[in-house]
Amino acid sequence: MALDSDPSGAGTRGRRGGRPLSAAPLLLVEGLVKNFRGLRAVDGVSFSVAAGEVVALIGPNGAGKTTVFNMIAGVFEPDEGRIEMEGASLVGLRPDQVCRTGIGRTFQLVKPFGNISVEENVLIGALRWTHDVDQARRRAREVLELLGLADKRRQMARGLTLPDRKCLEVARALATGPKLLLLDEVMAGLRPAETDRMVETFRRLNRETGLTIVLIEHVMRAVMALSQRVVVINTGKPVCEGAPEEVVRDPRVLECYLGQEKL
Numbered sequence: 001m002a003l004d005s006d007p008s009g010a011g012t013r014g015r016r017g018g019r020p021l022s023a024a025p026l027l028l029v030e031g032l033v034k035n036f037r038g039l040r041a042v043d044g045v046s047f048s049v050a051a052g053e054v055v056a057l058i059g060p061n062g063a064g065k066t067t068v069f070n071m072i073a074g075v076f077e078p079d080e081g082r083i084e085m086e087g088a089s090l091v092g093l094r095p096d097q098v099c100r101t102g103i104g105r106t107f108q109l110v111k112p113f114g115n116i117s118v119e120e121n122v123l124i125g126a127l128r129w130t131h132d133v134d135q136a137r138r139r140a141r142e143v144l145e146l147l148g149l150a151d152k153r154r155q156m157a158r159g160l161t162l163p164d165r166k167c168l169e170v171a172r173a174l175a176t177g178p179k180l181l182l183l184d185e186v187m188a189g190l191r192p193a194e195t196d197r198m199v200e201t202f203r204r205l206n207r208e209t210g211l212t213i214v215l216i217e218h219v220m221r222a223v224m225a226l227s228q229r230v231v232v233i234n235t236g237k238p239v240c241e242g243a244p245e246e247v248v249r250d251p252r253v254l255e256c257y258l259g260q261e262k263l
């Protein structure tokens with residue numbers, strides 16, 4: 001797998017086994033708070049992610065997960081707390097500036113540009129990674145190949161099925177050359193076989209390129225198969241964190257999902 005976060009080719013390739021190389025976190029989130037008028041949507045969330053890790057952020061509906069992503073990605077500024085990428089603060093940066101620090105993200109509601117081709121959608125992402133159009137096109141094609149969309153590259157994006165639109169959303173984010181990929185419910189609505197295929201793609205990316213991944217996911221099949229660590233939040237507050245198999249047995253986690261079908 002040739003994908004690299006650095007257009008010069010000297011990036012993060014070479015890490016093996018998806019394990020962090022150093023103890024210093026790639027991403028640090030500490031004491032995050034976000035209020036929307038009277039609602040405290042996020043209330044003291046802290047976690048860190050080492051380079052090469054795959055971490056899942058889970059919690060019931062409305063727990064504040066997407067709001068945490070939106071603060072990391074520069075959509076909302078936190079009311080309190082720190083967000084650092086490789087030791088540098090992200091607070092106050094615009095989404096495009098956050099992207100340039102090496103953070104790519106997908107959106108829960110996938111909204112590709114419908115009237116341009118699949119490849120052009122990915123090219124837009126790749127042009128954030130490099131201004132060299134030929135290099136960007138090569139990267140776009142590599143990413144499309146990786147995600148199984150190569151044979152659909154000339155199709156208009158609006159004609160894609162939901163699983164293909166999800167893949168395109170991931171492709172656009174990957175094309176920006178992230179060191180850290182934030183995935184917001186990319187498995188929702190996929191059949192088990194499609195979920196397994198996507199999980200395998202992310203496992204390979206993590207293993208072979210050292211890509212660090214934080215995923216918000218309700219599909220526990222994917223969380224269990226992909227993540228090395230799980231952070232649980234509920235009503236904006238931290239509940240616990242740990243290995244996936246420990247977290248799913250934790251009474252505090254089971255309690256916060258009571259009344260919900262998921263988990």
Ligand SMILES: Nc1ncnc2c1ncn2[C@@H]1O[C@H](COP(=O)(O)OP(=O)(O)OP(=O)(O)O)[C@@H](O)[C@H]1O
Nearest residue numbers: 036039041059060061062063064065066067068108
């Ligand atoms: N822009 C906003 N304005 C007002 N309230 C908001 C806004 N964004 C989120 N909220 C509220 O903040 C709370 C947390 O929402 P958020 O989308 O972060 O939860 P979530 O854990 O991602 O949920 P889900 O799993 O259902 O996607 C919810 O009560 C939501 O209604």
